[in-house]
Amino acid sequence: MRNVESALDQLDRFTDEPTKQMLRGLIKRKRKYENYKKQSFRWQAAALICAASFCLFVAWKGYGKNSILGELLNDSMYMLWILSAAFAYSTAYFFKKKEEKAEADFHKLRCEIIQKSTDLWPQPEEWKSRETVYKVMKQQYDINLYFESK
Template sequence: MDSLWKQLDRFADGPTKQMLQALVKRKLKYENYAKQCRRWQWASLVCFSLMCVLLIFKSFNAPQASPQLILQEILGHTVYLCWIMASAFAYCTSYYFKKKEEKAEGEFHKLRCEIIQKSTDLWPQPEKWGARESVFHLMKHRYDINLYFESK
């Protein structure tokens, strides 16, 4: 990462470099929250699925499986309650990380749009416009950050 910022010395000034570094940090933060959210969503799905499989297995082995007996089985054994609590915990945690992900995405997108809008000020038109293109290309291919258009 340091070699990239050393490369940018010839294409951008100090404040522009700091804005680009902040943009990369926000992108990494956003991707981290997205990854955590997906992990907890999968954990929630696995916990809930295992609980359902246990209940189905138990209901097929019972001589008469009625909804009342299944509910009584769920409430009577702590194993099922633990699976329900684990599923609920995983779901709530995934919801928490989803909110964090949305907030981080908004911050990332806002800074990205700000850089795009201020690109004419950061790289004056005639003399440094080629440097702007080099920086945009580098950010696109190195970090998958599109600085060409404001749309997501």
């Protein structure tokens, strides 16, 4: 958070305090979105690893078609693998939904800032300083304020 403050403090002469608050909120939402994206990917990978290792182990054991169901129900190790894969998948699904909501919130605020740019920098000399703010946001935080498209 300290990094956010130092980069935005450089913009004191280019923005007013309400605009800086909007930019802080935008940075916070971007970080939240990226965090959920990482978590979602990690749990998807865990679910894939669990499912693949389960399938490989069952194939390695070489059970016949008749005995595989009985073997799955009798051995607690198989149930542990199945439950682990199911848990990882459901957690990945949970984080994917959170990621989509965070992305929508981030995109909504980003579009709002773009649409209100004429109100945030109303004077012609302030309008020129808008370019500096946009460059800092793009370079420091990888947030595009030039266009509304994702």
